[in-house]
Amino acid sequence: xxxxxxxxxxxxxxxxxxxxxxxxxxxxxxxxxxxxxxxxxxxxxxxxxxxxxxxxxxxxxxxxxxxxxxxxxxxxxx
Amino acid sequence: xxxxxxxxxxxxxxxxxxxxxxxxxxxxxxxxxxxxxxxxxxxxxxxxxxxxxxxxxxxxxxxxxxxxxxxxxxxxxxxxxxxxxxxxxxxxxxxxxxxxxxxxxxxxxxxxxxxxxxxxxxxxxxxxxxxxxxxxxxxxxxxxxxxxxxxxxxxxxxxxxxxxxxxxxxxxxxxxxxxxx
Numbered sequence: 001x002x003x004x005x006x007x008x009x010x011x012x013x014x015x016x017x018x019x020x021x022x023x024x025x026x027x028x029x030x031x032x033x034x035x036x037x038x039x040x041x042x043x044x045x046x047x048x049x050x051x052x053x054x055x056x057x058x059x060x061x062x063x064x065x066x067x068x069x070x071x072x073x074x075x076x077x078x
Numbered sequence: 079x080x081x082x083x084x085x086x087x088x089x090x091x092x093x094x095x096x097x098x099x100x101x102x103x104x105x106x107x108x109x110x111x112x113x114x115x116x117x118x119x120x121x122x123x124x125x126x127x128x129x130x131x132x133x134x135x136x137x138x139x140x141x142x143x144x145x146x147x148x149x150x151x152x153x154x155x156x157x158x159x160x161x162x163x164x165x166x167x168x169x170x171x172x173x174x175x176x177x178x179x180x181x182x183x184x185x186x187x188x189x190x191x192x193x194x195x196x197x198x199x200x201x202x203x204x205x206x207x208x209x210x211x212x213x214x215x216x217x218x219x220x221x222x223x224x225x226x227x228x229x230x231x232x233x234x235x236x237x238x239x240x241x242x243x244x245x246x247x248x249x250x251x252x253x254x255x256x257x258x259x
Binding site for chain 2: 007008011012013014016033034040049050051052053064065066067
């Protein structure tokens, strides 16, 4: 399972999601929607918006924002 | 001393003299961080699109001094950041805008145009006032910047002609801008 976090530098909520996944021992890759145009397009495709963090595993189910409960549910579903 | 005597840094770290904007109508704004509820960004961008060809420049100065607390969202803090890639007006380096550590430009602007109160007809007027009275009563003293999105309008000769508080929406100052263009 590969968890992807879309975010940008200086986004404190993105950092919180990363720390949460670190604490859960879950590996993830990060995509920067500010520097990487492809990542921006993908993020917008997934959630229809450019609000981040967006956490996703399959690119279909996703969680916007730092929402512990929903992120745990997402991880459990994988 | 005039507005054109100030030099500031863009968000890419490049020094920029405000004298480069001589002859333009300027709207100088202290902007919020990209996190939380910042609909004024979109309205500012709309103003810029409408008037840039007629000589309007919008200069945004991000500031963290008010970022942590967003009035009106105390019980429902938005835990995400919105990426404002649609903003095409000039954004400068992050810095302070109020108090002793304020950038000289903002000390100058607030000395030129005093604080004359919030517009209490604006939906956040009452909430903003209450939030400040409760959490930052010292912010209400004097003429310093009270909150994100305080706007200063500068005419083509560099005179600071108006100050609009956060409770005045960018859209509603379009007529004031038109008068100067």
